[in-house]
Amino acid sequence: MTARLIRGRLLSFKDAPKSIDDTGSYTYEEDGAVLMENGHIVAAGGYDAVKSQAPADAIETDHRPHLIMPGFIDAHIHFPQMQVIGSYAAALLEWLNNYTFVEEQRFSDAAHAARIATAYFDELVRHGTTTAVTYCSVHKTSADAFFTESHRRNMRMVAGKVMMDRNAPPGLLDTPQTGYDDTKAVIADWHGNGRQLVAITPRFAITSTPEQMEMAGTLMREHPDLHMQTHLSENKAEIEFTKELYPWAKDYTDVYERYGMLGPTSLFGHSIHLSEREADVMSETGSVAVFCPTSNLFLGSGLFDLKTLDERSKPVRIAVATDVGGGTNYSMLRTIDEGYKVLQLQGQRMTPLESFYRITLGNARALCLEDKIGALEPGREADIVVLNAAATPAMALKMEAVTKLTEELFLLQTLGDDRAIVETYIAGEPAKSTL
Ligand code: GUN
Numbered sequence: 001m002t003a004r005l006i007r008g009r010l011l012s013f014k015d016a017p018k019s020i021d022d023t024g025s026y027t028y029e030e031d032g033a034v035l036m037e038n039g040h041i042v043a044a045g046g047y048d049a050v051k052s053q054a055p056a057d058a059i060e061t062d063h064r065p066h067l068i069m070p071g072f073i074d075a076h077i078h079f080p081q082m083q084v085i086g087s088y089a090a091a092l093l094e095w096l097n098n099y100t101f102v103e104e105q106r107f108s109d110a111a112h113a114a115r116i117a118t119a120y121f122d123e124l125v126r127h128g129t130t131t132a133v134t135y136c137s138v139h140k141t142s143a144d145a146f147f148t149e150s151h152r153r154n155m156r157m158v159a160g161k162v163m164m165d166r167n168a169p170p171g172l173l174d175t176p177q178t179g180y181d182d183t184k185a186v187i188a189d190w191h192g193n194g195r196q197l198v199a200i201t202p203r204f205a206i207t208s209t210p211e212q213m214e215m216a217g218t219l220m221r222e223h224p225d226l227h228m229q230t231h232l233s234e235n236k237a238e239i240e241f242t243k244e245l246y247p248w249a250k251d252y253t254d255v256y257e258r259y260g261m262l263g264p265t266s267l268f269g270h271s272i273h274l275s276e277r278e279a280d281v282m283s284e285t286g287s288v289a290v291f292c293p294t295s296n297l298f299l300g301s302g303l304f305d306l307k308t309l310d311e312r313s314k315p316v317r318i319a320v321a322t323d324v325g326g327g328t329n330y331s332m333l334r335t336i337d338e339g340y341k342v343l344q345l346q347g348q349r350m351t352p353l354e355s356f357y358r359i360t361l362g363n364a365r366a367l368c369l370e371d372k373i374g375a376l377e378p379g380r381e382a383d384i385v386v387l388n389a390a391a392t393p394a395m396a397l398k399m400e401a402v403t404k405l406t407e408e409l410f411l412l413q414t415l416g417d418d419r420a421i422v423e424t425y426i427a428g429e430p431a432k433s434t435l
């Protein structure tokens with residue numbers, strides 16, 4: 001594949017920003033460039049230095065004055081919920097039963113799953129998201145449709161066939177054995193196939209029997225390198241129902257703990273209403289709490305106490321995600337904007353540097369994928385987003401008053417959406433302009 005050189009202002013994080021203007025946490029190049037070849041970043045830095053390393057036939061694209069960053073990472077999203085987004089419901093369990101469990105049944109149909117998979121990746125690319133940790137439906141067909149399309153586009157995805165064997169319509173149930181067998185088959189077909197990664201995906205404690213939870217724990221022991229994703233402590237009624245179903249459990253987290261499901265590659269969507277004991281166990285096991293601000297607000301689930309989890313003596317690792325279709329937007333820019341407001345309501349602050357760290361390197365670290373994605377550094381995969389902070393008339397006007405990088409980032413966060421994404425590069429190839 002021909003090498004590509006892209007020119008613009010480069011921003012890439014090295015570590016979590018510790019203050020509003022922590023210049024040591026990132027690298028910034030006013031006249032920068034990234035050289036990409038064979039899906040990877042070969043060089044990134046000042047334009048002249050990078051240009052001198054480029055082969056003579058490299059294709060050069062000038063994105064000045066736009067900002068070039070690592071592609072955005074969404075740590076929790078449901079691909080079969082593209083037609084659930086924006087469904088009118090009071091709270092989680094009603095929303096699941098009245099809309100989500102109805103819609104997801106359609107994914108037993110391979111043609112439907114394939115159509116939605118195409119639309120899904122189009123939407124991610126349009127919004128600058130280059131990696132998304134995704135729930136498919138219970139049907140193996142949905143996972144096959146998902147990975148077929150992701151592989152075709154050469155995208156770095158993490159996804160799993162949902163395991164669920166109770167408390168949902170019959171068309172949406174597997175069994176402990178078929179859930180295990182189908183997950184095994186998805187792993188055999190897709191894990192490590194190109195850029196695809198499979199996650200073990202028990203939906204949540206309510207929709208799995210103890211027998212299925214055992215099977216999920218078994219799968220994790222058999223495949224310790226895989227991610228595990230599920231939901232935890234999102235909603236008060238959900239927590240109460242879980243306690244009824246698992247009367248022996250100390251708390252909700254204890255259910256997952258007993259089946260051996262906590263650990264550094266385990267992602268727990270929402271994790272809003274955690275006790276000190278639960279937060280301690282999450283911390284000790286390196287488990288990740290996934291903050292889904294638009295979803296938590298839309299479903300009235302609660303306010304994620306990010307700063308307390310992050311700054312307690314035993315900190316909990318945190319990722320950020322859209323949770324579409326409980327979440328209301330595919331954009332990680334819209335997501336950090338709503339996340340900022342969730343913190344505001346609790347008297348907490350999230351700096352612009354922290355927001356952009358979280359949706360790039362921060363999420364890559366939370367997924368234990370920082371050796372592959374999340375930074376503009378040689379050797380990393382060339383998943384890149386190009387941002388225009390003056391993409392709309394309102395943004396352009398505000399941009400006139402912007403004097404520094406952190407203000408530009410905050411403008412992108414506050415007013416930005418898919419219109420601010422000029423280009424999305426997937427493994428070194430332009431993917432948005434070619435949609
Ligand atoms: N808990 C179990 N399933 C789901 C889901 O699909 N969305 C959300 N937000 N919470 C869940």
Ligand code: ZN
Pocket residue numbers: 076077078231269323326
């Ligand atoms: Zn979810």
